[in-house]
Amino acid sequence: MKRAETMDPHPRHATRTTIVAGLCAATLLLGGCTGGEEKPTPRSPAAAAPSAATAAAPAGDLQAAYQKVVKEVLPSVVQITTGRELGSGVVYDAQGHVVTNAHVVGDAREFRVTLATGGSPHTARLVSSYPEQDLAVIKLTDVPQGLRPAAFGDSGRVEVGQIVLAMGNPLGLSSSVTQGIVSAVGRTVSGGREDGGTGATIGNMVQTSAAINPGNSGGALVGLDSKVIGIPTLAAVDPTxxxxxxxxxxxxxxxxxxxxxxxxxxRSGRVTESGRAALGITGRTVLGEGFAPAGVAVVEVARGGPAQRAGVAAGDVITGLGETDVATMSALAQALAGLRPGDTVPVRYERRGEERTASVTLGEM
Structure with missing residues (x-):
C-alpha cells in the first residue's frame, strides 16, 4: 500500500493523515432520530407508517438507478496485471487506450488486460506514464470488437453528498461495484513512495466515503449519470x-x-503541458533545533526560471509560500499543487540568517 499526506485546501486549517493506494466503496447508511417531550398525536395504524409498497418505491428507484449505472459503465472497467501486481483501468477510447494509475503500471512495459465482459486476457503495451500526476495510458495491441469506452464527466460540477459508485478489482475480486458519497472536493494529497508509490502530489482531488482496498487503483468513480468523475488512487490509513x-x-x-x-x-506520447505550478528549484528538507524540519534548502535554481528571476539563489532556505508555512519538500509540493502557472505569490526564505521575501511568478513543471 502507498502512503501519503493530505492537506486541506485552506492552509490555515491544514490537517495531515497517512495515505495508501487503492479504493473500494462503503455502504451508504441513512438514519434519523426523534427528541423532545411532546407526546405524539394518536393516529390510525394506516397513518402511522407508510405502506410496504410506498416504502419500497424510493428504494426500488435507487436500486434501478444503481443497476443502470453498473450495466452502462462496468464493461469499460478492466483488470490490469503486470506479473506480480494487479490493478484496475478504464477504457478511454475505441482505439484501445486504457487510462490507469502510474503506480499500477510501475516499471512494466507490457500488461495483461482482462475485460469485465470476460474472455481471455488481452496484451497491452505502455504508451506513457506520468508519475508526477500518478496517471498512465496503456494500449491494447489487439482491440476486441465491442470495446466500450467510458464517458468522463465534468469533475468541476461534482458536489459534496453526491452518490457515487466505485468500480474496480479490489484484492483481485474482479468487476466489483460498491457505493459511497463525495465527502469533499479540492483536496491536495501527496502519495508515498513505499511499495512502488510515485510520491506524487495531486491537487483538486475528490474525497469519497469509499472503503479502501488495494486493486481498485486506476478504476472508476462514477456518478449516477453513468459518467466517470474520477480515478480512485489513494486512501487513508488509521494508525490506531x-x-x-x-x-x-x-x-x-x-x-x-x-x-x-x-x-x-x-496525442504526443508524453505530457507536454502539465498545468502544474513550479518554482524552478531543486531542494531538500533541512532540520532545525531538535532535529525538526525547518524549511527547504535550495540546492539549485533553474537558469532563467521563476525563482532565479525573483532573486532566490542556491543556499537560501524557503520557509513559506503564500500564506502556507513550508517546513518540508512535501509541504512545498502541496502548496504548489493548489496554484497555477502564472500565479504570483510571495516566497519567504532565509539567507545567512536574514529573513527575506520575494514575489515569484510561478512557471510550469
Whole structure:
C-alpha cells in the first residue's frame, strides 16, 4: 500500500493523515432520530407508517438507478496485471487506450488486460506514464470488437453528498461495484513512495466515503449519470488500526485532470503541458533545533526560471509560500499543487540568517 499526506485546501486549517493506494466503496447508511417531550398525536395504524409498497418505491428507484449505472459503465472497467501486481483501468477510447494509475503500471512495459465482459486476457503495451500526476495510458495491441469506452464527466460540477459508485478489482475480486458519497472536493494529497508509490502530489482531488482496498487503483468513480468523475488512487490509513485502512476516506484524481493528461499522452506520447505550478528549484528538507524540519534548502535554481528571476539563489532556505508555512519538500509540493502557472505569490526564505521575501511568478513543471 502507498502512503501519503493530505492537506486541506485552506492552509490555515491544514490537517495531515497517512495515505495508501487503492479504493473500494462503503455502504451508504441513512438514519434519523426523534427528541423532545411532546407526546405524539394518536393516529390510525394506516397513518402511522407508510405502506410496504410506498416504502419500497424510493428504494426500488435507487436500486434501478444503481443497476443502470453498473450495466452502462462496468464493461469499460478492466483488470490490469503486470506479473506480480494487479490493478484496475478504464477504457478511454475505441482505439484501445486504457487510462490507469502510474503506480499500477510501475516499471512494466507490457500488461495483461482482462475485460469485465470476460474472455481471455488481452496484451497491452505502455504508451506513457506520468508519475508526477500518478496517471498512465496503456494500449491494447489487439482491440476486441465491442470495446466500450467510458464517458468522463465534468469533475468541476461534482458536489459534496453526491452518490457515487466505485468500480474496480479490489484484492483481485474482479468487476466489483460498491457505493459511497463525495465527502469533499479540492483536496491536495501527496502519495508515498513505499511499495512502488510515485510520491506524487495531486491537487483538486475528490474525497469519497469509499472503503479502501488495494486493486481498485486506476478504476472508476462514477456518478449516477453513468459518467466517470474520477480515478480512485489513494486512501487513508488509521494508525490506531495498526496501519490498517481508515474507513471512509478515499481520494480520486478528478476527471478533468485525467482527460488533460491522457489526451496529451495519446496525442504526443508524453505530457507536454502539465498545468502544474513550479518554482524552478531543486531542494531538500533541512532540520532545525531538535532535529525538526525547518524549511527547504535550495540546492539549485533553474537558469532563467521563476525563482532565479525573483532573486532566490542556491543556499537560501524557503520557509513559506503564500500564506502556507513550508517546513518540508512535501509541504512545498502541496502548496504548489493548489496554484497555477502564472500565479504570483510571495516566497519567504532565509539567507545567512536574514529573513527575506520575494514575489515569484510561478512557471510550469
Amino acid at each position: 488500526l495498526g496501519e490498517g485502512p481508515a474507513p471512509g476516506i478515499g481520494f480520486a484524481i478528478p476527471a478533468s485532470t485525467v482527460r488533460t493528461i491522457a489526451d496529451q499522452i495519446i
